Amino acid sequence: MGSLTEEEYQKSVDLNSYRQSLQWLQQTCRPVLMKELSQISSVPVPITPSNAKHPSMIGGVQQVQVAIWKQCQVQVLPADRWGNPDDVLLEIQALHKLRKCRQIIQLYGYLPNSSQTSVQIPALLLQQPSYGSLRQFLDHHFDSIQWPERYKLALDMAQGLRFLISNDVPCTMHSGNVLVDNEGVAILTGFGIPGGLVTSAPCQMTAQPSPASLIVYMAPEKLQGKENYNPDWEVYSLGILLWELSSGRIPFDEIIARAESGPRLAKSMEQLSSAIIKGLREETVPGTPEIYEQLFKMCWEGEAESRPPLEVVEETLQMLVVVEPMDMLMLPGDDTGMSISTVVSDSIDADAISTHMRSNSIRSTSPGSSQVRSFTRPQTLHQAVSVSNPDMTEWYILSGHDINGYAIVPTYSLECEITPILTCLGHFLPNSLPILKELLDQEADITLLAKRSNQSCLHILLDRYIPFKNDSGSSHLFAALDMLLDAGAEPNAKDVQGYTPLHLLMKNPKIGTEDVVEAMNRMVAKGADTSIQAPRDGNVLALAAKYLHFEAVRTILDADMLASEPESIQQAVEACMTMTGRTTDKFVNLRTKTREFLKLWTGKAGAPRREKVAIKVLTDAGFLDSTGLRTKGKPGKIVVPQAQLDCANLYYDTHIKKKRELVLNNMGGVHGMILSI
Structure with a gap:
């Protein structure tokens, strides 16, 4: 720890100045007795520039108390933990004002005295969501959450953000300032005065994006420093978070990781900022629903005027939450539909979906939300x-x-x-x-x-x-x-x-x-x-290689003469190596396996394979007989695309015809000698 201890800091401030906060709490909030708390424990939390009482304490560790109150996990936060008394009072008042929104961090009440001194310093009971930050939640649970749950998290963020903006409370949106509670509800934190001292307290106990990565959430106009705070900034940040929900990772995470491990972090981040200002955005993750993709792309438009109003974003997400899961999961039944549990497949967690639908039907406290209508x-x-x-x-x-x-x-x-x-x-x-x-x-x-x-x-x-x-x-x-x-x-x-x-x-x-x-x-x-070229992605072989459909790659090469052309193979190898995903052993091994198999179709190693495919194509079309020589009759019944025939004919005439005739002639001479004997 630095040169100034917590005890010394306490002596250096006027603890009586927190009495105003206590008096305000006594008039407006619920007092909580220590005996109402259970499972009280202390958690060591690093002291950083964002939570240090004094700069000299940065680098040390402070003990933070967590407990259970009314089946909710809470953090017991002494009012003098961070910030000066005036700022603390402002944040307490803001939290009380925002208490009606389910998607905003909750101030449950206060303990009248958290100090061993004669001075009464209240301790705040802040909600401490059990799943940690959204970044932490996606790291641990991304592979198991379905699109309905992602829509719900996105809607929670939009509703919380609209409630903050409607109350003129500025905020900073990123996946470290969004927490997830045990019911799967996204909770916004880190708003209010710059830094959000009190409202950021629960974030200190969760996994956070690295400081360098925070620039990817900033709107281009904020990166340029052109204007003061504007709610349109948060619409842009929300669009980034919607993409993060679809991908499970922070935008440009590989670029940022390389920059952080190199010697020129500041220069690299400056270059990335410049590219974002000029329009650089992440690519859509395969499988992202079209309407959701349209939404986040509108949100992250470079020009603030082109971004949709927050109300439109919320209404679109509300529609996805309510309508799409029902259309995907409901089977025909009575006038009001059937129970979800009767129609959910083995691949979907019926309990989770049922909980999700129930939770959406009771959010009367959310700003602008309404009861889910019956499906007639x-x-x-x-x-x-x-x-x-x-x-x-x-x-x-x-x-x-x-x-x-x-x-x-x-x-x-x-x-x-x-x-x-x-x-x-x-x-x-x-x-x-x-x-x-x-x-x-x-x-x-x-x-x-x-x-x-x-x-x-x-x-x-x-x-x-x-x-x-x-x-x-x-x-x-x-x-x-x-x-x-x-x-x-x-x-x-x-x-x-x-x-x-x-x-x-x-x-x-x-x-x-x-x-x-x-x-x-x-x-x-x-x-x-299979030879038709897709925009930017190449032919079907290249797409199969990019998305690691190994058996599809094998099948295409065994039947498609054009697919084994050198240009096509090279395109497929490059596509395979551009595929990004979670760096699991299975993913890496499959990508390596696909790439190595493609290389077997090049050069001398690939010649016998191409010869086999050419003979098969021409034989199916009726141009070759059983010996592999050209027929003089009419083509067979199997219809082969003309482009395949042209490619196979060219390869046959160039690489196969003379060799096949020579082999058959030698076999004929040997056969004649045997008969003469």
């Missing part, structure tokens, strides 16, 4: 399809509802209009199969595309499909694929971004590798072209 009988064909109700779907079709009519379905997008069959495929579950069959039997037009995105039936099915674990596995996915392909769905159609259904199949992180291979084989059999 579907009122339109689109609604019947979206909740997978085959009886109501059939009823509305018989009643004359437009089977090809367009509508905006919130769970798909706020912008795209889609038809009933596209709605059916947007959240495709096993019980959606009879609805798809009914729509196809009624001759629904599968050539109609989602407006704005230009996605077809196959695009939407493969882009948004989430496996539903049961005894039949993904059989309903393959059945839907076969039905659409047999009905004439175009497997090589491109959406507005230039992606084919095969591209989106590889980019969907929810679909397992075995199912990816099976779906790809069914589509290739119907004419899907």
Whole structure:
């Protein structure tokens, strides 16, 4: 510890000056007796510039008391712990004013005297959320939380932020200043006066982003220092936090980690700040729902005027919290729907979802929140399809509802209009199969595309499909694929971004590798072209390598002559090495395995493999006989894409023909000698 001890510090300040805080607390807050606390313990907390009473104490350790009060974990914080008396009083008053918001750190009450001296110094009972900071929560639980829980955390942050701004309380949003309690509610801290001395107290006991990484949460105008505090800064920071919820990591964490381990930290951070000001942002994590992606990208716009009002952000998240989990999980039932526990798959924690839905239905204390409405009988064909109700779907079709009519379905997008069959495929579950069959039997037009995105039936099915674990596995996915392909769905159609259904199949992180291979084989059999280039990502082989679908890589190379072209292999190797993820042994080993397998298809090692594929392509097309020589008859029945034939013919004429003829001639001479003997 520094030269000034806590005891010496106590003597250097006028403890009587805290009497004003005590008097105010006595008039407004609930007194708590020490006997009401249980499981009291002391936790050592490092003294940093943000919680030091005096600069000379930085580097030491102070003991912080935590306890249980009314089944809530609390921190017992003496009013003189940090800051001067006037600032402490202001923060206590602010906490009391904000007590009605569930998403703001709570001041539960106070202990009348925390000092051994004759001077009465009150101790505050502050909420101490048990899951720690959002950064800590994501580090430990990211792989186990589903999208509904992420939406709920995002909504909590938006509601808390709007409540602070509506009360003219400035704040600093980052994943260390957001805590998570034992009910999964996000709690905002670190607001008020610069540094938020009292309100930051619970953060000192949790994992925090490094000081250097805090710049990634700052709006460009704040980084430039152009203006005073503006609430638009926090909308930008909220957008960054929404991305962090989708990825589980801090933006640009690898860049920051390298900078912190190097000798030029300040210069590196200055360069990163400059890049953010110029528009640098993180890439969307594969599997992020479209509407959520649109939302955080609007929030982190470089120009403050382009960011949405906080009310719009909150309303969008409220819609996702209430509507999307219901549309994904509800099966047809009575007028008010069925119990969630009857329809949740083995892969989803039914208790967690039920708790999540209950917690959303009782948040009457949240600013601007309302009771969750009851889900009544579907009122339109689109609604019947979206909740997978085959009886109501059939009823509305018989009643004359437009089977090809367009509508905006919130769970798909706020912008795209889609038809009933596209709605059916947007959240495709096993019980959606009879609805798809009914729509196809009624001759629904599968050539109609989602407006704005230009996605077809196959695009939407493969882009948004989430496996539903049961005894039949993904059989309903393959059945839907076969039905659409047999009905004439175009497997090589491109959406507005230039992606084919095969591209989106590889980019969907929810679909397992075995199912990816099976779906790809069914589509290739119907004419899907694996050589089509995706925007920025390369062909299907490159996408399969990037997302580490090893068996898909093997399958493509064994059947696609163009995929083994040197340029294609190099593109796939580069794509494989650009894939980022959690640095687990499994991830690293699979990436290494994929990269090494790709290299086996280059140079001398790859020649025999390419020869085998060329012969297979030409034999399937009827251009080679059983001996591997060219036939003189008509091509066979198997249709092979012309680009594949041209590539295989060129490779055969260049590398195989002469060698094959020489081998067969030698075998013929030996055979003749044996017969003459």
